[in-house]
Amino acid sequence: MDHAAVLALYDRDMREGARPESSDARVERTGGVVRHVGGEGGWNGVLWSDLDGRDADAAIAAQIAYFAGRGVEFEWKHHGHDRPVDLGRRLTDAGFAAEPEETLMIGGTSDQLVDAPPPQGVRIVEVTDAAGVELMVAANEKAFGHDGSFLRDLVLARLTADPDTIVALVALAGDEPVSSARMELVPGTRFAGLWGGGTAPQWRGRGIYRALIAHRARIAAERGYRYLQVDASDQSRPILERLGFAALTTTTPYLYTP
Template sequence: MLLGFAAELAASPVLPDGVTLRRVSAEEDLRRIADHQTAVWGFDCSWVADLLIGQVAAAPDRISILVAEADRRFVCTAWSGYEPGTEFVALLGGTTVPEWRGRGIYRAMIAARAQEAVERGFRLLHVDASPDSAPILRRCGFHQITTSTHFHWTPPQ
């Protein structure tokens, strides 16, 4: 788990030529995000569409979803979860296609989400980062505060 100060990380996103950043909430885009994540990770992430659709429907002010596109293709997707009454914003779902990695897109997504957090009055960003994302986040100014171990429990039949 990494923690960062939103004000220190907030900046105008710097994107490579041909890449645009936009906020999305339409069901079609949320399904495309799930397809994007499935393609990148190599396992079924179709559940992500239902999760995002449900969160947008239940509390649209508590989630902000961003996509970076090049030639109408999602090259990076990410979202932020806002918990009213706290200072924390969860940065979630950051996924970049392999051929677009190393060009600053993930970093731009961090900057854009930090900027929005500041605008909304939130002070802290937290990420349960993968081993791939953690070094990028540390270079951006995040601090590791703990580790987490993920388990998948399957009940006995």
């Protein structure tokens, strides 16, 4: 993999050329910034920017004014290679709060097409209806220990309005949900995003995480996607590196609350 070329392709496809996440959302390009304006309950934020030391502060102030006028919290999704090099400091000085840093990791779908079945007694089921979403949310809450309402709303909305852009999975041990994950597909790009992979503590270390990646890779490859993308935490980065994913840059959410 040519890391620089793939990162440039990612910036062009997924950030500068971003698509709305739902039918009631929109993407706007203004003043060197690409921003996503979410629909009802959707995500608001800056996806990409091309700034320098002369115009960065004015661009930041303009986005604060815009989203404050809408009365919503928003995120500036900062990547480690973004310009200017002190953009993170400028965001903090303007009143943003930095969330934990993650690593943008990319893997080829073809590299993940391996025989990686879940452990004995566990099966992976594709989620297509409200009952399946509840199983997925239950697994997510066991894995991460927090309320899964956001996941419920997101998956239900996508399955209803744009079912071809999401693949939702739950791993069941008998009838018990023990792990879940989703994949977000952006038509016209070469990247499929892997999100939310989490396993209940007592089921970790048995290969479920790997099985969920391989399962999604097969679907992505069948639909013509070349790369898998993950915003990896410090816990998942070593696992993904062992599976052949490459770390291309860092990504840090900077949140602003009006």
